[in-house]
Amino acid sequence: MSNLQDIVVREMKVKPEIESKLETKQIIHFIKSYVQSHSFVQALILGISGGQDSTLAGKLCQMAAEELREEGNPCKFIAVKLPYGEQKDATEVEDALSYIQPDEIITVNIKPAVDQSVQSLKDAGITLTDFQKGNEKARERMKVQFSIASNKKGIVVGTDHSAENITGFYTKYGDGAADIAPLFGLNKRQGKQLLKYLDAPKHLYEKVPTADLEEDKPQLPDEEALGVSYNDIDDYLEGKSVPSDAKSTIENHYIKTAHKRELAYTRYTWPKN
Template identity: 85%
Template sequence: MSNLQDIVVREMKVNPTIESKIETRNIIHFIKNYVQSHSFIKSLTLGISGGQDSTLAGKLCQMAVDELKEEGNECQFIAVKLPYGEQKDASEVEDALAYIQPDEIITVNIKPAVDQSIQSLKEAGVNLTDFQKGNEKARERMKVQYAIASNNQGIVIGTDHSAENITGFFTKYGDGAADIAPLFGLNKRQGKQLLMYLEAPKHLYEKVPTADLEDDKPQLPDEEALGVSYEDIDDYLEGRSVSSESKEIIEKHYIKNAHKRELAYTRYTWPKN
């Protein structure tokens, strides 16, 4: 491994292999422990997109909440459907919900809020690109989740995992914002491995990953947007060799998007003071 790859592997906490039963229990324990350590928490909120990451996080949250309730703790899991108008993969969202079996389902169409925000900005002379509009959707979705969590004495669950974190493939203060991120430390193939172990419907973990935020490029595959495959990203995170081209792309993403992995600096924490 190169020096940078060695640093990244340590930072992203990905193990070369995982044992599904142990990893599942470790994640459930983390979720339960966090809830039990904060007396105000009565709910967990998560947006369900129908993709691998939210399906896995949602299933693990519901499993953790079921155990908490059996142990006498008051807690519920709230799954949120957050379409922008009509969602093209709405059937897969329903399949994910049927698999997760959440305590409660709330649907909020973000289109009116997003469109009004974009129009207000336009009237102020700020014309967003299609890509920037996509970020507005991601941030509106997170805003809604925090509103629901606040209304239910709860926290918001993030779906960020290490293959996403390394590339910065999330919207800052959008899907990158959350109270806990139980999937961190897993790469993409390991998330799939856990869904297989948890007997999820095959089409949910085989689904082509897409953020689906841009109107001009609906259902754009993540790998096309990133310019590198998850297979190569996963290999890199496991400390394996990848092609020099893939290595360069991955490390460029890592360096360029470092700011997304950091909290806001103050004059006391900025290292160049």
Template identity: 50%
Template sequence: MANDQQAQQQRICEALAVKASIDPQQEIDARVDFLCRQMIETGQHGLVLGISGGVDSTVAGRLAQLAVEKARDQGVEARFYAMRLPYGEQKDEDDAQKALTFIAPDEVLTTDVKPASDALLASLEQGGLAFRDAGHRDFVLGNIKARERMVTQYAVAGAMGGMVVGTDQAAEALMGFFTKYGDGACDLAPLTGLTKQQVRDIGTALEAPTHLVKKLPTADLESLKPLLADEIALGVTYDEIDAFLIGHPVSEQAFTTIVQTYERTEHKRQLPKAP
């Protein structure tokens, strides 16, 4: 790898606060402490997180539950609200239920985002919005679903005096693989700086179900492409993304795809621009 590519890779890794290796238990302790301190310092004594059945929300959910339990040990009346936010019937609902069983949250709230999402899209079309084709329409609907889920979580956080927990980790941050103001919107991001494998390692240390830890990642936002694998959508594998993040060499094709995607999605990682 050329020196300029190595320097560029290093700058990106540092910007995303990635460590080449971690001690899973130390990371668990530090991230639980972070969530606990945020509740105590802000006076917002609830944590809210949508649980999909994937490894990221499973790990973040368990960290959140451990954090509210730690806060309660310190005399703070804290609670974790785990949310199920399906669009109609979720094809891997069994995995979501297994995740909830593992997390053991204080409360589970369920809201179907399909009625609100479909109604908004219908209203847009009635107002004159047109799409290039069915795929374009489905893509826009997918982002609407993600934003409706975040609207729902913030409604619960507002009602219960809490903060919304996000699941963004370094691999998704690198690729901008999240919906702006959707799953990318949150108050607390306890998985920041972790590669996908490091999230899995923490899941294993937490004794999460192996099936969920190793599950093929999918955003599952597009109705015409149910359970589309992230790696197909991204054009690179998580192994390649993780290798890039910890400073290892990757193929020229992977390097180009990753860097171009990182640069194209820079706006997602920034606050709104102002004059």
């Protein structure tokens, strides 16, 4: 491994391989431990997109909530559907929900709020690009989840995993914002491995990953947007050798998106010159 790869692997906490039963148990324990350590928490809130990450996080949250209730804690899992108008992959969302069997489902159409925000900015002389509007969608979805969490005395669960974190492939203060991120430490293939272990429908964990935020590029695959395959990203995170062009792309993403992995600086935490 190069020096930078060694640093990144340690930071991202990805193991060369995982044992499915143990990994599942450890993630559920983490979720339960957080809930038990915060007496105000009565619900776990998560937006379900129909993709691999939210399906896995949702299933683990539901399992954790059921164990908590068996132990006398009233915590429940609330799955949130957050379409922008008519969602193209709505069928996969319903399939994911059928698999997860959440305690409660809430649907909020974010289109009116996003469109009004975009129009208000335009009225002020700020015309957003399609890409920037995509970020508006991601932030509106997370805003809704935090509003539900406040109303339901809950916390927001994020779907960020290490293959996403290393590339910064998320919206800052959008899908990158959450109270807990139970999938961190997993890469993409390990998430798929856990879904197989948990008997998820095959088409959900084999679905082509896409953020689907840009209207000019609907259903744009993550790998096309990133310019590198998840297989190469996963190999890199497991400490394996990858082609030089893939290595360069991954490390450039990591360096350029460092700000997304940092909290807001104060004058006391910013490095002195």
